[in-house]
Amino acid sequence: MAQKSQNIIGESVITCPQCGTAKRERMPTDACQFFYECSGCGTRLKPKPGDCCVFCSYGSVPCPPVQAEGRGKCC
Numbered sequence: 433m434a435q436k437s438q439n440i441i442g443e444s445v446i447t448c449p450q451c452g453t454a455k456r457e458r459m460p461t462d463a464c465q466f467f468y469e470c471s472g473c474g475t476r477l478k479p480k481p482g483d484c485c486v487f488c489s490y491g492s493v494p495c496p497p498v499q500a501e502g503r504g505k506c507c
Contacts, residue, residue, distance in 0.1 A: 440499050444491035450475045459487050461496045 442461065446468060447454040453472025459465065464485030468477045480489040487495040 440496045441493045442496065444487045444493045444495075446477075446487060446491045448472055448475055448477065449490065457487075457491075459491075459495050464488075464495050464497060 440461070443456055443458050445454050445456050448470040451470065451473040453470055455471055457468075465487060466478060466485060468486040468490070469475070470477065477486050477490060479485055483489040484498065485495045487493070488498060493499070
């Protein structure tokens with residue numbers, strides 16, 4: 433049986449809901465990132481209820497573990 437090739441996106445643009453600052457960040461490939469400090473206003477972001485990480489909540493693409501599972505969104 434042939435294996436399916438997965439193209440995991442390693443970067444995401446994370447946007448602060450408080451001030452709107454958007455910044456391209458490299459995502460960890462083997463874990464979810466629970467906290468992120470906005471470089472614009474200093475707000476410490478944490479995942480929305482039901483999401484595994486800040487990239488799933490505020491990023492342009494979900495985190496690599498979620499992508500690897502083939503889900504378009506977290507949890």
